[in-house]
Amino acid sequence: MISMRVRMCISIGRMIFSVELHFNNQQTNVKPGLSLFEYAEALGIRVPTSCHKQGKCRECLVEIKEGMQCLSDPAPQEEHLNDGFRLSCRCRIIADAGVVRCHTMRRGDMRIESRALQLSAHQQSLQLDPAVTRDGDRIFLDGEEIERTDGPIHGLAMDLGTTTIVVRLLNLETGEIVADAAFENPQRFGGSEVMSRIHYDTTHGGKLLQRTLAGYLSHAIEEFPVDSNSIYEMVVAGNSTMRDLFFRLSVYSIGQNPYQSITELELADGRRTTTSLTESAKRLLLPLHPKARVYGLPIISGHVGADAAACMLAVDIANEERLIAIMDIGTNTELIVGNKQKILAASCPAGPAFEGGNISCGMPGLPGAIERVKINADGKIDCRVIGGGNPEGICGSGLIDLLSELLRNARMNSLGRFENGETRIDLHTNGARQIYLNEKDINELAQAKGANVAGLHIVLDEYGIGFDEIEVFYLAGGFGRHLNVEAAKRIGLIPNIDSTKILQVGNASIEGACMALLSRAKRLELENLVKRVQHCRLETHPGFFDYFVEGCQFNPVETLSLM
Numbered sequence: 001m002i003s004m005r006v007r008m009c010i011s012i013g014r015m016i017f018s019v020e021l022h023f024n025n026q027q028t029n030v031k032p033g034l035s036l037f038e039y040a041e042a043l044g045i046r047v048p049t050s051c052h053k054q055g056k057c058r059e060c061l062v063e064i065k066e067g068m069q070c071l072s073d074p075a076p077q078e079e080h081l082n083d084g085f086r087l088s089c090r091c092r093i094i095a096d097a098g099v100v101r102c103h104t105m106r107r108g109d110m111r112i113e114s115r116a117l118q119l120s121a122h123q124q125s126l127q128l129d130p131a132v133t134r135d136g137d138r139i140f141l142d143g144e145e146i147e148r149t150d151g152p153i154h155g156l157a158m159d160l161g162t163t164t165i166v167v168r169l170l171n172l173e174t175g176e177i178v179a180d181a182a183f184e185n186p187q188r189f190g191g192s193e194v195m196s197r198i199h200y201d202t203t204h205g206g207k208l209l210q211r212t213l214a215g216y217l218s219h220a221i222e223e224f225p226v227d228s229n230s231i232y233e234m235v236v237a238g239n240s241t242m243r244d245l246f247f248r249l250s251v252y253s254i255g256q257n258p259y260q261s262i263t264e265l266e267l268a269d270g271r272r273t274t275t276s277l278t279e280s281a282k283r284l285l286l287p288l289h290p291k292a293r294v295y296g297l298p299i300i301s302g303h304v305g306a307d308a309a310a311c312m313l314a315v316d317i318a319n320e321e322r323l324i325a326i327m328d329i330g331t332n333t334e335l336i337v338g339n340k341q342k343i344l345a346a347s348c349p350a351g352p353a354f355e356g357g358n359i360s361c362g363m364p365g366l367p368g369a370i371e372r373v374k375i376n377a378d379g380k381i382d383c384r385v386i387g388g389g390n391p392e393g394i395c396g397s398g399l400i401d402l403l404s405e406l407l408r409n410a411r412m413n414s415l416g417r418f419e420n421g422e423t424r425i426d427l428h429t430n431g432a433r434q435i436y437l438n439e440k441d442i443n444e445l446a447q448a449k450g451a452n453v454a455g456l457h458i459v460l461d462e463y464g465i466g467f468d469e470i471e472v473f474y475l476a477g478g479f480g481r482h483l484n485v486e487a488a489k490r491i492g493l494i495p496n497i498d499s500t501k502i503l504q505v506g507n508a509s510i511e512g513a514c515m516a517l518l519s520r521a522k523r524l525e526l527e528n529l530v531k532r533v534q535h536c537r538l539e540t541h542p543g544f545f546d547y548f549v550e551g552c553q554f555n556p557v558e559t560l561s562l563m
């Protein structure tokens with residue numbers, strides 16, 4: 001194919017270069033020799049950097065989706081990167097012909113949920129009571145004077161996900177949101193899910209994951225429209241692994257049975273009184289006020305982390321009379337069921353398939369992603385693309401629609417096998433780029449779904465209730481916000497309950513982090529609440545395998561007891 005392209009260039013006698021570079025979806029023809037960073041500059045694409053192409057900061061990370069063979073061998077500064085990732089200042093195009101597709105860690109236009117919906121009642125009743133206070137020009141943190149200024153007082157809240165990160169800047173005297181930022185977690189070079197990151201961090205020295213993230217975060221903070229010296233506190237929500245990596249703790253124990261954070265182990269030993277964390281911003285390499293503090297929300301247990309805790313705060317479960325469920329679908333799906341009397345929680349190792357990971361044409365919910373799919377009566381497939389135009393891939397909500405439509409039209413059976421002799425479903429052809437789904441992809445999605453369904457069944461069994469007894473079912477997270485509820489029910493990703501009970505609330509975790517930032521009372525409430533949550537350990541549950549196998553099938557999820 002490459003030689004054909006070369007011949008074609010010669011025959012038409014006008015093209016000089018035959019390497020096509022697609023960088024952040026911008027296309028250019030290139031000649032060998034320059035680095036990807038230099039081409040990005042020529043295209044006007046901003047690449048994160050603190051060392052200006054010196055190979056020192058490790059921030060100019062790009063993911064190579066196609067054409068790795070066209071690039072120079074990895075430089076010594078790239079030894080820490082897993083397959084598919086390069087430092088753009090260190091890799092050069094060396095081929096005479098070919099296609100290279102790459103992108104920086106996405107920022108801004110990625111469809112990451114940074115606001116929660118339908119939760120405003122809880123937030124409006126919040127009494128402002130931050131840890132940072134003012135008396136005249138004297139600024140205090142927990143009663144200790146840390147600054148003298150007439151300027152504003154700001155704080156940061158962060159939802160630190162395995163795949164995506166949302167940071168919100170708030171005015172601590174008014175509670176107003178000043179700005180927010182969202183970007184892909186640049187730690188993806190160490191693996192797409194938590195176990196890979198744990199393995200990476202344990203086998204590579206130098207806290208590379210934390211330092212890389214701190215670099216990206218610093219750029220985001222410096223772009224906020226306030227003096228970063230006016231930021232005095234930051235509150236962090238994240239799963240147990242992401243949170244502990246951020247605080248530069250060893251995460252080894254989270255990867256080993258019984259899968260506990262070092263903070264849990266120290267709590268059990270009597271060496272600490274809470275699983276929450278406090279650290280100076282300086283030690284975490286963040287450009288905040290020199291005396292700023294970073295507070296990591298408490299984790300619940302095992303992989304049920306501070307993000308799940310933040311969701312509990314956002315939906316006010318501590319004061320809830322009704323029986324509610326919270327499901328935050330992600331690389332690790334968090335499940336919480338209960339009310340003010342009793343709460344159970346679990347974490348399901350779903351993997352990245354519903355975020356586009358490990359799927360042939362999968363991608364995150366970015367412009368260019370197919371987000372809606374409909375199969376018409378004549379069999380023609382209609383797709384809606386985020387931002388319009390030609391699709392580049394398909395994201396989680398599009399995958400759910402597609403599976404649901406294939407089932408509805410009897411083109412796929414409940415075992416995830418194509419009917420009618422098809423071997424793959426073609427959605428779109430865009431030049432050489434084809435967007436399709438095959439049975440291997442469906443198998444990945446089935447397994448991700450199976451883990452979520454097993455979690456649902458086990459938590460409800462342990463609680464002693466059926467799905468119909470849930471009065472409100474909160475679907476949290478960016479993916480949960482955008483999925484088609486009826487399609488998700490048809491394929492059995494969420495329970496087959498009355499749709500009026502299902503609330504798609506977006507990023508509840510960042511809302512909980514904001515509440516903890518603005519209110520010491522809420523922070524204390526959460527510290528006490530996490531101690532009352534019972535953790536259902538799916539990995540050791542005797543029914544997990546049977547429920548998982550059941551959940552891998554594309555059938556509606558109904559109450560079903562194997563006990």
Ligand code: FES
Nearest residue numbers: 053055058060089
């Ligand atoms: S720009 Fe700093 S490592 Fe490439």
